Amino acid sequence: KLLQLFLPCFLHRFFPLLTDKISTFKYWKMFWFRLQYNSKNYHFSNILCLLCSFFITHFLKVYLILWLLKHDYQVLAFMFAVEEINRNPNLLPNISLGFHIYNVYHSNQRTLESSLMWLSGQGQTIPNYSCEKRDKSVVVIGGATSELIFFTATLLGLYNFPQISYGHFDPLLSDPLQFPSVYQMAPSDTSLPLAMVRLMLHFKWTWVGLVVSDDSRGEKFFRDLQKEMARNDICVNFFKKIIPGQSFTKKIYRVFVQDIFISAAKVIVLYGDTNSLLSMMFMKNPHVIVTRVWITSSHWDLAKKPSYIYFNNFYGALIFSDQTSKIPGFKHYLKTINPARYPENIFLKNFWNSAFGCTSHHGALHETVCSPNASLDTLSLSYLDMTMSEQSYTVYTAVYAVAWALHEMFLVKSEMESNIDGDKRIVHPWKLHSFLKKVHFNNSAGDQVVLDTKRKSVANYDILNYVTFGNDTEVLVKVGEFIAQNPLGQDFTIQEKAIVWHTGKGKPPQSRCSTVCGPGFQKKAQEGKPLCCFDCVPCLEGLISSHSDTDQCVQCPEDQYPNQERNQCLPKMVTFLAYEEPLGMALASIAVCLSFLTALVLWVFVKYKNTPIVRANNRDLSYILLISLFFCFLCSLLFIGCPSAANCLFRQTTFGVMFTAAVSSVLAKTITVVLAFRATRPGSRSRKWVGSRAPISVVLFCTLIQVMLCTIWLLLSHPFPEADTHSDHEHIILGCNEGSLIGFYFVLGYMGILALASFTMAFLARNLPDTFNEAKFITFSMLVFCSVWVSFLPTYQSTKGKMMAAVEIFSILSSSTGLLACIFIPKCYVILLQPHKNTRKTLKNNVKS
Structure with a gap:
């Protein structure tokens, strides 16, 4: 038992190369590198740890490049924020931030294993024991999905380790009793159901299908959206749940697609994260759902996939994306990025070689030759558009939130506990909680940042139209916005002419259970069917309906009378027994x-x-x-x-x-x-x-x-x-x-x-x-x-x-x-x-x- 306990640490200490090779082979090149910054007085290594949700699978290489670039941008935004903070002499003077970047696998078991490995060392995982003599990080920034946070917070919460989630807001994670060490950077998305319903009302879509992920966030979203739809007389045609990570067989996939295809709903709302349809979207069933309008949030990854993939049918989708501001200098930073600048970044090197077609040098097997003009802005990836994405923006803000918490901690020396070990000062992670809860600052884009859930603002949304082109490029065009703080009637704007529909027509498709009742008619509910299913009956004598889809005909004012078609009121003629007649x-x-x-x-x-x-x-x-x-x-x-x-x-x-x-x-x-x-x-x-x-x-x-x-x-x-x-x-x-x-x-x-x-x-x-x-x-x-x-x-x-x-x-x-x-x-x-x-x-x- 002593050998079983100490042998991994012994091997890692004296044979690091061997254990690194074994670890790399076992965990498929898990990304592990360290950047250290030396300063005059203090040396902080591994202060930040980013758990990036890289989904490394056996999928096609073309997809892998585009898929990983989106997540690599989050890493680049993280590194950009660290470098920017270290250059700022006022925020953390005489202190440099270091970090580790870890890969997270698409498996609950592997997620827990990676978290435990990070705590105890890269060899055999030993709870409550670290095989490495290194400084521990004080904060974990990670969690693109709520499911990932649930598993990592279960383990890290035992050590009262601060964990900042850059994924979308989840009300369950804001429970201080269940997740006392978790902080969410994203604004609350409680206004998302209202924003989607406002979009449906604008286009008069009253017969809508729902597809949500089978988790707590999906359940809450479904309840809120259904309540808002019922309040505005919008009906749910069908409701489907997708279990995150579920392996779709051809039979399950066929039933799923058939239910959507035969439904009368031309509009379908999608809610969840990318994992929900990860296995389904690679089923070989091309052009099955090409006649639907998809309404979704930026939780879904709609990056273009190979032509046979299911998600290619998202052409013309409308996406609600959290409003973010442009970070000064980030675009220039992306233009100057290259593998030579970060030689230890294995993922960046692999992506660079695949994206720019770098070839191996004949003289040296491990050397590659790339174009000297290779730059990210030369790629035909207009989906990313060389700007900071929503989650990249959140990662950037999360790094600054940690920096401001450390700033406040060092200002209040009486509330800081430290151990002096040579020339190093160690910060205990649990001491950072009181400062993270009080973080309140404006970032470089001028946006207010608050980690306290009670003071967190409600999200505002940009409405984006997803368009793909024949040259394998894609574009997200802003066609509207929803500002939750604005009064009713001014909170929602849409540019209807700017939207590209999947039908290729300039008019939006109709999604209704019954045809529109024209002027002069009123709706009569069909017995035993939802409220959105009705018959059109003419208005009674003396009543009119001047608009389409009128629930009840109305009476004209006393000085007017209905016309023969009963769709408008005509002014009454004044009459009396006159001498002229x-x-x-x-x-x-x-x-x-x-x-x-x-x-x-x-x-x-x-x-x-x-x-x-x-x-x-x-x-x-x-x-x-x-x-x-x-x-x-x-x-x-x-x-x-x-x-x-x-x-x-x-x-x-x-x-x-x-x-x-x-x-x-x-x-x-x-x-x-x-x-x-x-x-x-x-x-x-x-x-x-x-x-x-x-x-x-x-x-x-x-x-x-x-x-x-x-x-x-x-x-x-x-x-x-x-x-x-x-x-x-x-x-x-x-x-x-x-x-x-x-x-x-x-x-x-x-x-x-x-x-x-x-x-x-x-x-x-x-x-x-x-x-x-x-x-x-x-x-x-x-x-x-x-x-x-x-x-x-x-x-x-x-x-x-x-x-x-x-x-x-x-x-x-x-x-x-x-x-x-x-x-x-x-x-x-x-x-x-x-x-x-x-x-x-x-x-x-x-x-x-």
């Missing part, structure tokens, strides 16, 4: 003519006032009746024209008073006829009433009652003008609201009572001798009057708008004409055409008298 002109002309005829009859009666026919049945009552009829004809003009406050106030009251005077005059005439024939009887008491002012008193009394009713009506609830927007869906009808309907019907009812009383008395007196008897004419006139107004009530109630006014005018004119024609036309006929009958002698010689 034919109906109003005709009614006004008839009213004026009848009033003129009434005045003419009055003139005849005044001219022949001493003739027996005029003097019969009380000449003054005839004058009152004619004057009342004259004003009755004229008051109908108040119902024509645009209603006003004064117009509405006087039209019904004037009509009521004038008609009451006319009807009471007819009633008084009827009473006069009855009294006249009763007075001819010997000893009759009615003789004293004949020729008196009693009939005129009846007219005044009856009219006064109507005036009182109208006054009460006006005081309590008077009529007023109003605009009726509901009776006619195409017109706004201007009219008068009668105010109190009870007052209005009291006025009409009172006139009806007087008319009924007159009709009854005239009907009873119709058989009296008719030499001076008007009873028959009054009976017929009141029959016409009552017939007109009895038919008026239901007709008035069944009509709307200006026709109501026309019906009332017609009733006024016809009833007034009935009184004028039945009572006065026969008398005018005798007066004007048969004057020989209008003598007292002729009337006395009448047998019936």
Whole structure:
């Protein structure tokens, strides 16, 4: 057991070359080199350790070059930051940073083994024991994926060793109880689901497929995205989970692709890390999913692969990438980089030889000859574009975060524990935690850097369009952005014309369960199906939908009405009974003519006032009746024209008073006829009433009652003008609201009572001798009057708008004409055409008298 414990250390100490060869052969050239910087006072070696996620496999050499370059850029960004810090005399004066770079394998077991090897030495791993006499690093910067962090943090956390992750933010890693030694550089990606949903809403994609990695981050993203989609009425067509590192057989791959291919969703969201589809993307099934729009984040590596590989179908994908700033000097640093500058960097040398076609020298087997003009900016790799990528930027910032923590540690000497060993000062890693938690600075790009999760900002995103070309080059074009801090409506911008779609068309594809409901239709959910699946039904009568995909039709404003297609509102025309229109002109002309005829009859009666026919049945009552009829004809003009406050106030009251005077005059005439024939009887008491002012008193009394009713009506609830927007869906009808309907019907009812009383008395007196008897004419006139107004009530109630006014005018004119024609036309006929009958002698010689 002693030999088993000490033999690896013994061999490594005295035969380092042999153990290095064995280790290199066993772990496939694990990258191991050290850069030491000597300073005047202090010497720090191995202060930083970078665990780069290099996936070294048996894949094609072409893919390996492009794949490793992306990760080699992270190493170069790391080295660039270290060199920049060591040149800064203010940040860490008299201190130089050194580092080790390790390779991490695509295996959980190998990851733990590499971490343990780093702790105990490169030979046989012995927990809690180091076979090497060297300075330990104080921080580990690594973890491109959350899965990698989970395994390395499990081991390193036991030693309270600070570990800074440059991968994408994972809420589980921010748990201080489970991962107290892990710090995340990336900003929180809680706004990513909202950003993707805003993109879907912009292009009206409501039927979307989801493919996420089967891990904690994938589960949380799926829950957040599904909740945000449901809030915005976007449905999930299908949901697929990909187990990271799963080995895809042809059967599993065929089922996976077939489910996506037969789905109606033309848009698919991908979320996870590159490992999730690492084995699947090399299945030989070309051009299977070429008709889909892929929405993903920069977690996925979309670098171009050989033509038969599955991921080649990502042409036109939309990628949400964390916004980063340009680091000054990094582009120039890449142009000057070469293997001669870093001779110990094996990966850089291997990449350089493959990328630039370096050939081995015939004279020396281990020497290679490259083009003297070889530079990274000459490669046709526009995907990298010689700028700092998202994760490279995070690596760069992570190195500075460690430097600032060390800076604060050395300033606060009372909080630093150190052991002096010769000319070296050793920093205990666990002492760095308190300073890392308080790191707060601005990097060279001007961005604020905070490691504390509680103060960490939410990520903003650039929306990139992935485009490939026939010459094996690829481009990521920025077509929009999402700024989470901006208010709603200003947080999302997209340049639709700049996007290149996989279909080759300028318009984005549609991804919907149902076709778009056009204007004039509304959506009706299909029973038993998601909300995004619906039928299109026309809007109901009186409702419209002016936009596509309307959930519910809406009603037009009161001053507008729907068109025939029910997709827009048209302004309503204002209408009323005007003098200019034919109906109003005709009614006004008839009213004026009848009033003129009434005045003419009055003139005849005044001219022949001493003739027996005029003097019969009380000449003054005839004058009152004619004057009342004259004003009755004229008051109908108040119902024509645009209603006003004064117009509405006087039209019904004037009509009521004038008609009451006319009807009471007819009633008084009827009473006069009855009294006249009763007075001819010997000893009759009615003789004293004949020729008196009693009939005129009846007219005044009856009219006064109507005036009182109208006054009460006006005081309590008077009529007023109003605009009726509901009776006619195409017109706004201007009219008068009668105010109190009870007052209005009291006025009409009172006139009806007087008319009924007159009709009854005239009907009873119709058989009296008719030499001076008007009873028959009054009976017929009141029959016409009552017939007109009895038919008026239901007709008035069944009509709307200006026709109501026309019906009332017609009733006024016809009833007034009935009184004028039945009572006065026969008398005018005798007066004007048969004057020989209008003598007292002729009337006395009448047998019936």
